[in-house]
Amino acid sequence: MSELSTLLDELETELREQGFWSDVPPSPEALASAQPFAVDTLTLPEWLQWIYLQRLRALIEADLPLPTGAQVRPYAEEALKFEKRSTQQLLVIIDRIDGCLGKP
Template structure:
């Protein structure tokens, strides 16, 4: 599972880059301190994916910690990216695979 999840996280990073949503600059410490789901009050979803979710899951994998098993990132992504062009489709597909992977019993 850890190898599969690592590949899924790499797919999301690649999809962010292909969609032009990859950021070279990390969010501010204040933005990172948000307690809202998806840090929706302090950063765009693509930054949350890149600077919060992916590093957190990578840290959990490296430490052998239990992974979350009830996630629903796709509905938020579909809402945020509604109406975008087809360049966003690989990102949505990668998020779908991540949701499915983490929600397996």
Template sequence: MSAEPQILLHAIERELKALSWWESVPPSARALASTEPFCLDTLSFPQWLQFVLLPRMQALLDAGAPLPSRISIYPMAVESFKPLPEDTAGLEEAIARLDERLSGQPVQREA
């Protein structure tokens, strides 16, 4: 995957906005402090992407720190979006590409 992580983060943000899932007001500090994977107990998956994943990845990029190499967000995205009426294919693809770029492994796309 030749795309740089910054471009992929922007693609996720763009897709969240296109779906009208981008929120102007962040969740409470308590909601963001969840210790559950993907903050499942306090945030929706799109909120987790916007308020946890994107800022943390951006902070790593800004600091020149190493990015995670063991990452698998795509399966959670597919599962989270299954019951939704919106067309999430663009967002799923952006997430799959981020997984591939960081892990160095191909992602098995849903049919």
């Protein structure tokens, strides 16, 4: 799990460096979305920051089983395809996290 923890830290750093990080959380209603990746209420960077990172870190800290078969990279590619800033390193980190979480 230490590799995953390191990758989560790298993801946070990349989100910050790219200017995607926010100090203001989305509304509780936005965070409560039942849609995959909260596509109806959050941008990909918001979902990564406020849901994905927090849930994975909480599972690691509680020594609970991690989800398997994560496939965030394909969604991230689609969600970021019109982004003006470079997102290649962000996609590489997401892909490595997907790899750590294995196949379903």
